[in-house]
Amino acid sequence: MHISEREEELPEAMIAKLIKVASEDKSVVSLGAGEPDFPAPPAVVAYARKMIIKANHYSPPAGRKDLREAIARKAASENGIKCSPEQVVVTNGSQEALMLAAASTLDATEQVIIPSPAFLGYTPMFELLDIVPVFSRLDEEFLPDVDDIRKKITKKTKAILICSPSNPTGAVYPRKILEQIADVAVDKDLLVFGDEAYEKIIYGAKHVSLASLNGMAEHAVTFQSFSKSYAMCGYRLGYAIAPKKLAAAMRKIHVYSTISASTLSQMAGVVALKQGAYTEKMVKEYDRRRRMIVSRLNEMGLETRMPQGAFYAFSKISGDDRRFALRLLKKEKVAVVPGSEFGPGGEGHIRCSYATKYEKIEKALDRIERFVNRQ
Numbered sequence: 001m002h003i004s005e006r007e008e009e010l011p012e013a014m015i016a017k018l019i020k021v022a023s024e025d026k027s028v029v030s031l032g033a034g035e036p037d038f039p040a041p042p043a044v045v046a047y048a049r050k051m052i053i054k055a056n057h058y059s060p061p062a063g064r065k066d067l068r069e070a071i072a073r074k075a076a077s078e079n080g081i082k083c084s085p086e087q088v089v090v091t092n093g094s095q096e097a098l099m100l101a102a103a104s105t106l107d108a109t110e111q112v113i114i115p116s117p118a119f120l121g122y123t124p125m126f127e128l129l130d131i132v133p134v135f136s137r138l139d140e141e142f143l144p145d146v147d148d149i150r151k152k153i154t155k156k157t158k159a160i161l162i163c164s165p166s167n168p169t170g171a172v173y174p175r176k177i178l179e180q181i182a183d184v185a186v187d188k189d190l191l192v193f194g195d196e197a198y199e200k201i202i203y204g205a206k207h208v209s210l211a212s213l214n215g216m217a218e219h220a221v222t223f224q225s226f227s228k229s230y231a232m233c234g235y236r237l238g239y240a241i242a243p244k245k246l247a248a249a250m251r252k253i254h255v256y257s258t259i260s261a262s263t264l265s266q267m268a269g270v271v272a273l274k275q276g277a278y279t280e281k282m283v284k285e286y287d288r289r290r291r292m293i294v295s296r297l298n299e300m301g302l303e304t305r306m307p308q309g310a311f312y313a314f315s316k317i318s319g320d321d322r323r324f325a326l327r328l329l330k331k332e333k334v335a336v337v338p339g340s341e342f343g344p345g346g347e348g349h350i351r352c353s354y355a356t357k358y359e360k361i362e363k364a365l366d367r368i369e370r371f372v373n374r375q
């Protein structure tokens with residue numbers, strides 16, 4: 001059978017292998033997974049149960065009207081983004097929204113600048129579309145180096161992709177940096193893709209949506225998700241908020257990719273948007289784990305900045321990060337993700353997810369400490 005070059009050139013994600021090993025070998029403690037360990041909010045589950053009987057029809061490609069209206073209201077009140085429901089495109093997770101936006105705005109061989117390390121779903125997704133990712137550097141606080149972004153701009157650059165709160169670093173970009181990026185976008189007439197999948201998993205810092213900044217109405221595309229905010233990864237529900245013309249283009253492509261997001265998930269999504277108290281409870285527990293994991297990692301000599309958002313600790317290690325992760329798995333049965341999985345800026349780091357029970361994290365840390373001491 002002929003397999004396309006496009007597929008063959010896609011890298012095999014090491015994280016998938018690690019998660020597979022962790023799920024098959026019960027003695028492995030995994031700090032690999034990037035999804036909440038909490039169930040979906042009870043009110044969402046109860047509503048989904050009730051509505052399943054009515055959820056057998058396709059939805060409109062842009063999403064159900066009630067959900068798009070609720071999202072537009074949420075964007076205005078929580079994110080300071082003024083938008084109409086026509087600017088909202090509801091998708092199968094925010095990953096699909098990003099793919100639709102990329103397919104709608106960049107042609108083959110055009111470039112997108114990505115501060116690295118970055119979420120490992122970006123690069124292969126762009127490469128599937130023959131779009132070229134160009135990496136720029138983060139500074140020592142894991143914040144984008146805006147001068148470096150400027151230097152990386154060529155005639156082929158069409159967009160900059162930023163992610164705050166960040167997977168994998170946990171950094172939350174302050175308003176000032178976002179304003180500088182917004183200035184670059186206006187100056188060079190570029191789009192900025194703002195991945196805000198972790199907007200609500202944040203510890204005291206303020207989340208600023210790029211699309212809320214002056215002059216960004218025609219330049220920013222916002223991606224948000226139900227996966228992390230409401231522990232609904234499996235519902236596969238996310239969305240983009242885009243300038244009207246782009247939202248229409250994404251809608252058109254959506255018809256030919258997955259037609260629409262799941263009707264049942266969209267029904268449940270309307271209820272999820274009212275579950276702020278549930279999110280707060282999760283964040284409180286993530287915060288408790290965050291303080292413990294970061295202080296223990298630093299104590300054992302793995303330098304780790306205190307993340308301001310998301311649920312990952314991103315630690316410096318000595319030597320090759322892939323070798324470190326593989327040996328840690330073999331010798332101590334702990335799964336972590338090597339930093340280089342997140343692009344060139346991630347080398348020499350490991351990512352430990354704390355979206356796992358407190359006691360399991362403690363157990364994993366005891367093993368990591370033993371491993372580090374034996375090195």
Ligand SMILES: Cc1ncc(COP(=O)(O)O)c(C=O)c1O
Nearest residue numbers: 093094095119167197225227238
């Ligand atoms: C930064 C980031 N963006 C987007 C996604 C995709 O999330 P979803 O498609 O579930 O909304 C993830 C998933 O882990 C992520 O970490």
